[in-house]
Amino acid sequence: MPARKxxxxxxxxxxxxxxxxxxxxxxxxxAVIVNRDNMVGNLSPDEIRKMYxxxxxxxxxxxxxxxxxxxxxxxxREAFSSSVLGKDxxxxxxxxxxxxxxxxxxxxxxxxxxxxxxxxRVSTERGAIGYVSLSxxxxxxxxxxxxxxx
Amino acid sequence: MRRNAKTTALLLMALCFLWxxxxxAGAADERLDRLEQEMQELKKENTExxxxxxxxxxxxxxxxxxxGLLSKLVDVSGYADAEFVFTGQQDEHNKFxxxxxSLFFTKDIQKEWKLFTEIEFEDAPRIESNPANDTxxxxxxxxxxxxxxxxxxxxxxxxxxxxxxxxxxGIWSIYRYPPYVPTQTSPLFYKVIFPEVADGALLxxxxxxxxxxxxxxxxxxxxxxxxxxxxxxxxxxxGARVNLxxxxxxxxxxxxxxxxxxxDIRRASYGAHLLxxxxxxxxxxxFVFRHNNTSGGINDRGLYAQLSYDIKNWTxxxxxxxxxxxxxxxxxxxxxxxxxxNYHFAHNVVGKVEYNRNEFADRSVRxxxxxxxxxxxxxxxx
Numbered sequence: 001m002p003a004r005k006x007x008x009x010x011x012x013x014x015x016x017x018x019x020x021x022x023x024x025x026x027x028x029x030x031a032v033i034v035n036r037d038n039m040v041g042n043l044s045p046d047e048i049r050k051m052y053x054x055x056x057x058x059x060x061x062x063x064x065x066x067x068x069x070x071x072x073x074x075x076x077r078e079a080f081s082s083s084v085l086g087k088d089x090x091x092x093x094x095x096x097x098x099x100x101x102x103x104x105x106x107x108x109x110x111x112x113x114x115x116x117x118x119x120x121r122v123s124t125e126r127g128a129i130g131y132v133s134l135s136x137x138x139x140x141x142x143x144x145x146x147x148x149x150x
Numbered sequence: 151m152r153r154n155a156k157t158t159a160l161l162l163m164a165l166c167f168l169w170x171x172x173x174x175a176g177a178a179d180e181r182l183d184r185l186e187q188e189m190q191e192l193k194k195e196n197t198e199x200x201x202x203x204x205x206x207x208x209x210x211x212x213x214x215x216x217x218g219l220l221s222k223l224v225d226v227s228g229y230a231d232a233e234f235v236f237t238g239q240q241d242e243h244n245k246f247x248x249x250x251x252s253l254f255f256t257k258d259i260q261k262e263w264k265l266f267t268e269i270e271f272e273d274a275p276r277i278e279s280n281p282a283n284d285t286x287x288x289x290x291x292x293x294x295x296x297x298x299x300x301x302x303x304x305x306x307x308x309x310x311x312x313x314x315x316x317x318x319x320g321i322w323s324i325y326r327y328p329p330y331v332p333t334q335t336s337p338l339f340y341k342v343i344f345p346e347v348a349d350g351a352l353l354x355x356x357x358x359x360x361x362x363x364x365x366x367x368x369x370x371x372x373x374x375x376x377x378x379x380x381x382x383x384x385x386x387x388x389g390a391r392v393n394l395x396x397x398x399x400x401x402x403x404x405x406x407x408x409x410x411x412x413x414d415i416r417r418a419s420y421g422a423h424l425l426x427x428x429x430x431x432x433x434x435x436x437f438v439f440r441h442n443n444t445s446g447g448i449n450d451r452g453l454y455a456q457l458s459y460d461i462k463n464w465t466x467x468x469x470x471x472x473x474x475x476x477x478x479x480x481x482x483x484x485x486x487x488x489x490x491x492n493y494h495f496a497h498n499v500v501g502k503v504e505y506n507r508n509e510f511a512d513r514s515v516r517x518x519x520x521x522x523x524x525x526x527x528x529x530x531x532x
Contacts, residue, residue: 101330
């Protein structure tokens with residue numbers, strides 16, 4: 001009987017876990033963008049997550065990855081965090097804060113105040129990656145959309 | 151004749167009218183075309199102006215962003231916490247505690263060089279001298295340079311640190327700051343089996359292993375109890391930590407620390423850790439073991455497992471904790487069971503309520519309960 005109860009408890013925790021992991025949907029599609037000279041093809045959410053969690057530090061041609069983020073309160077960041085990183089933006093921010101405060105972060109994202117700034121940085125830095133609303137880069141030839149979150 | 155002339159005049163007028171009518175219509179079309187062209191040009195100009203205004207706004211924003219970064223001569227961050235402790239521990243009283251004020255100062259000296267310091271004020275320290283003879287009249291609390299090192303980081307995947315750093319061992323030794331952990335108490339073996347800090351040199355390196363990342367720490371240090379300039383023996387301690395991100399959210403690793411201490415006792419500490427951190431669910435566990443090469447060959451060891459779950463602004467956590475300071479004596483074990491509830495007022499303000507049940511294998515030591523209520527803030531734009 002205790003084994004059965006334990007099993008039910010474990011299953012319940014995992015069910016809650018899966019529920020929490022399902023991405024939050026926001027109205028505006030989010031575009032993950034890179035510099036137009038970046039030779040990378042489309043990336044999977046897992047590959048993007050690896051960059052945003054410092055498991056991938058360089059692009060395949062050796063250029064260091066430069067990560068851009070929006071502020072914690074931004075709706076797009078929430079959508080990006082939930083969909084790609086599988087966590088609330090606030091929790092991700094706390095984890096980065098813990099890594100930064102302990103000086104263990106290898107390549108923390110740079111937080112920018114606006115999408116326009118991210119577009120500008122990504123269009124001028126070859127190793128940059130960021131995310132903005134899709135409509136903001138629809139006709140921009142300086143950046144390439146490598147993944148879209150609907 | 152006159153009639154003919156009249157008819158001819160009428161005919162001529164009709165012809166003139168017929169000739170003039172299409173030419174008037176052609177002029178109107180031309181004017182319309184010109185107007186349309188002008189409108190297109192105005193539209194184009196309008197788009198250009200809008201683009202320029204947008205660029206000017208972005209320029210201004212970038213300037214403000216860069217000015218903000220420039221104005222940070224030294225990046226200051228940290229945390230502070232205050233708590234109230236209800237305790238059933240023998241000879242202890244319920245109390246308010248101004249527990250920590252920890253300040254981190256980070257300065258990027260050059261592109262590849264950084265200075266990192268952490269100054270900790272614990273229990274609101276106070277040092278007061280006796281003016282008559284300059285002796286210390288009163289001292290309270292702890293003032294501690296917990297970290298101070300110079301870092302050289304030519305690449306993102308490796309760096310060298312020289313100075314005082316947190317001993318890289320397991321999880322809690324590095325990742326244990328109050329705003330980011332659910333409990334105010336630490337596992338029982340913390341600071342005991344591996345020292346809290348090490349004075350020496352540390353090499354951090356990250357390797358890619360297939361689809362995973364292996365993080366390594368290798369270091370040499372004075373050894374525990376030998377801070378700053380007071381190394382009381384010729385021996386140096388050596389240690390290592392490895393951590394492998396096995397898959398998304400799951401990492402595990404091992405730690406080692408070996409030294410010959412000031413009493414010439416060789417001590418070797420070993421640790422193993424596992425972390426599962428996915429979505430809002432976090433499980434972390436560590437097992438540590440130390441062999442002390444005394445005449446009897448005493449071992450001390452500890453273990454904890456902590457489970458936490460985040461629901462919106464709330465964090466629920468539970469931890470089971472065990473430390474045995476001498477495996478040759480059966481009554482030296484200490485057990486602690488912790489339940490905690492955190493409320494995140496913001497991502498940098500946390501309220502905590504924590505319950506601890508402490509039990510001792512030694513029947514002469516009274517078991518006790520403890521409740522801690524704390525408010526914790528993180529400082530700085532992290």
